[in-house]
Amino acid sequence: MENIRKRILKDRLFTLIVIVLSFTACIPLLAILGFIIKNGISSINLDFFIHLPKPVGEHGGGISNAIIGTFIVVGIAFVIATPLSLLAGIYLAENKKNFFSDVLRVGIDILASIPSIVIGIIAYLWVVKPMKSFSALSGGIALAIIMLPVVIKSTEETLSMVPDSLREASLALGVPYFRTILKVIVPAGLSGIITGILIAISRIAGETAPLLFTAFGNPFMNLNVTKPVNTIPLVVFNYSTSPYEQWHKIAWAAALVLIAIVFVFNFLARIISKKWKTKF
Amino acid sequence: MENEVLKISNFSAGFGQSAILRNINFSVFQNRVTAIMGPSGCGKTTMIRCINRMHELSPAAYYSGEILLHGQNIFSMDPIIVRRRIGMVFQRPNPFPTMSIYDNVISGFILNGIKLKKEQKDQIVVNSLRKVGLWEEVKDGIYRRGTFLSGGQQQRLCIARALAMDPDVILLDEPTSSLDPKSTLMIEQLLEELKQTTTIVIVTHNTAQAARIADYVAFLYLGELIEFGPAKKIFTAPENKKTEEYLTGKFS
Numbered sequence: 001m002e003n004i005r006k007r008i009l010k011d012r013l014f015t016l017i018v019i020v021l022s023f024t025a026c027i028p029l030l031a032i033l034g035f036i037i038k039n040g041i042s043s044i045n046l047d048f049f050i051h052l053p054k055p056v057g058e059h060g061g062g063i064s065n066a067i068i069g070t071f072i073v074v075g076i077a078f079v080i081a082t083p084l085s086l087l088a089g090i091y092l093a094e095n096k097k098n099f100f101s102d103v104l105r106v107g108i109d110i111l112a113s114i115p116s117i118v119i120g121i122i123a124y125l126w127v128v129k130p131m132k133s134f135s136a137l138s139g140g141i142a143l144a145i146i147m148l149p150v151v152i153k154s155t156e157e158t159l160s161m162v163p164d165s166l167r168e169a170s171l172a173l174g175v176p177y178f179r180t181i182l183k184v185i186v187p188a189g190l191s192g193i194i195t196g197i198l199i200a201i202s203r204i205a206g207e208t209a210p211l212l213f214t215a216f217g218n219p220f221m222n223l224n225v226t227k228p229v230n231t232i233p234l235v236v237f238n239y240s241t242s243p244y245e246q247w248h249k250i251a252w253a254a255a256l257v258l259i260a261i262v263f264v265f266n267f268l269a270r271i272i273s274k275k276w277k278t279k280f
Numbered sequence: 281m282e283n284e285v286l287k288i289s290n291f292s293a294g295f296g297q298s299a300i301l302r303n304i305n306f307s308v309f310q311n312r313v314t315a316i317m318g319p320s321g322c323g324k325t326t327m328i329r330c331i332n333r334m335h336e337l338s339p340a341a342y343y344s345g346e347i348l349l350h351g352q353n354i355f356s357m358d359p360i361i362v363r364r365r366i367g368m369v370f371q372r373p374n375p376f377p378t379m380s381i382y383d384n385v386i387s388g389f390i391l392n393g394i395k396l397k398k399e400q401k402d403q404i405v406v407n408s409l410r411k412v413g414l415w416e417e418v419k420d421g422i423y424r425r426g427t428f429l430s431g432g433q434q435q436r437l438c439i440a441r442a443l444a445m446d447p448d449v450i451l452l453d454e455p456t457s458s459l460d461p462k463s464t465l466m467i468e469q470l471l472e473e474l475k476q477t478t479t480i481v482i483v484t485h486n487t488a489q490a491a492r493i494a495d496y497v498a499f500l501y502l503g504e505l506i507e508f509g510p511a512k513k514i515f516t517a518p519e520n521k522k523t524e525e526y527l528t529g530k531f532s
Contacts, residue, residue: 163374165370165372165374166374166376166377168334168370168374169370169374169375169376169438169441170376170387170391171334171337171363172332172334172363172367172368172370172442173363173364173367173387173388173391173392173441173442173445174360174361174362174363174364174388174392174445175360175388175391175392176360176392179391179392179393180391183390183391184376184378184391187378188376188377188378190378278377278378279377279425279427280377280427
């Protein structure tokens with residue numbers, strides 16, 4: 001009896017340790033969130049979302065241009081990266097073992113590990129210099145390069161999970177290969193693909209380094225993709241490194257907005273992956 | 281005289297270095313159930329997958345010889361046409377998970393981009409589901425996902441999907457191996473009715489099943505056709521000693 005009691009006690013103790021440690025891992029997240037909300041919430045009001053930044057010394061003003069700019073740059077990245085990533089992901093899922101797909105896989109892993117600031121420099125050399133202007137387009141291209149490997153990987157993984165029996169069911173009905181992929185394989189993995197895209201978007205929405213010498217930043221509203229554009233991460237960077245107390249507040253508030261946007265995308269991704277999941 | 285639908289002659293197939301089938305010769309007759317029977321690994325599944333050219337989709341697959349469908353060599357036809365004329369049902373039920381029961385039945389048309397009128401669709405769906413005895417069970421939930429059905433119902437849905445294309449031949453690859461005895465019985469009865477209108481080739485490792493439903497039996501062993509003939513003759517007076525040993529359970 002004594003022995004069993006000891007075992008039960010040990011078991012409980014271990015469970016307790018595991019729970020405590022896993023909560024410890026969440027402390028940084030909660031601390032960051034709490035700190036940003038505490039510092040940022042006071043500057044957030046309707047004006048913050050619909051007004052342009054004001055010069056130092058004047059009170060009020062907002063970051064409407066940066067919010068719009070973020071969506072423009074991320075939108076450009078999405079439009080460029082999604083079709084390429086889907087095609088590459090489909091190719092990799094369909095060709096598990098051949099020379100070219102192995103090379104492609106290694107290439108994607110390397111691309112994923114290139115620091116984002118290096119990608120920013122490349123975009124500067126390839127796009128900004130020839131166009132002779134910082135631009136939303138160059139920022140979007142830089143972010144698209146960061147987005148590519150993320151979406152390719154998630155697409156490949158999702159499509160690899162689609163059972164072969166479905167492919168066979170379709171082919172046995174006399175459906176050509178490309179139609180089988182488009183109408184059977186991709187729809188079966190659609191929720192996973194969309195989830196991957198949303199996660200990638202929430203990842204690039206917060207990128208700052210590659211935008212420093214591409215999108216560059218702009219105190220005014222700009223909807224022209226060939227001209228410099230402001231984004232929320234750039235606001236955080238520029239305003240928090242300024243010497244003005246009032247700008248620091250705006251930087252905190254911008255950080256809060258950025259985190260909220262990222263959260264929304266993450267949340268959407270979770271919902272879609274749960275609700276739309278295809279049961280095989 | 282029986283009407284010959286498929287004629288398999290001097291047929292061999294395999295993967296890379298390993299030969300699975302060697303010099304197979306037999307015929308499949310119209311409105312008859314032909315069972316391909318034999319122990320595991322004898323090449324039954326490979327044989328049936330060659331008949332609608334699914335075998336060649338596997339990496340390193342090869343084949344030689346002829347399979348004639350109404351006198352025409354299927355290897356000189358477009359594989360897509362071959363597969364539309366020779367339907368297939370697999371070991372495990374595999375309805376399309378993203379489609380409703382209704383869409384699953386006409387998936388052969390949908391996926392091939394063949395446009396049908398609403399009345400035509402309704403007619404094909406009702407007829408096909410009636411043929412497999414599923415209509416009464418699912419008519420109230422025809423727009424629900426096919427994956428909500430039980431295993432036996434799913435398998436009958438897959439048979440309905442193959443029937444909807446109005447094929448010359450239906451191939452069934454151990455269609456009851458993942459089902460319970462009741463669903464198995466149902467499918468066997470169904471095949472009995474279906475042979476009035478179609479020609480059926482069924483792979484089975486279950487001799488009792490072959491005895492219950494087959495009109496003709498092809499007995500494969502280690503990639504060779506040991507014996508082919510009317511079921512009655514194979515089961516009562518087999519010519520080959522190997523067949524007799526297999527049927528009496530000396531090996532399996």
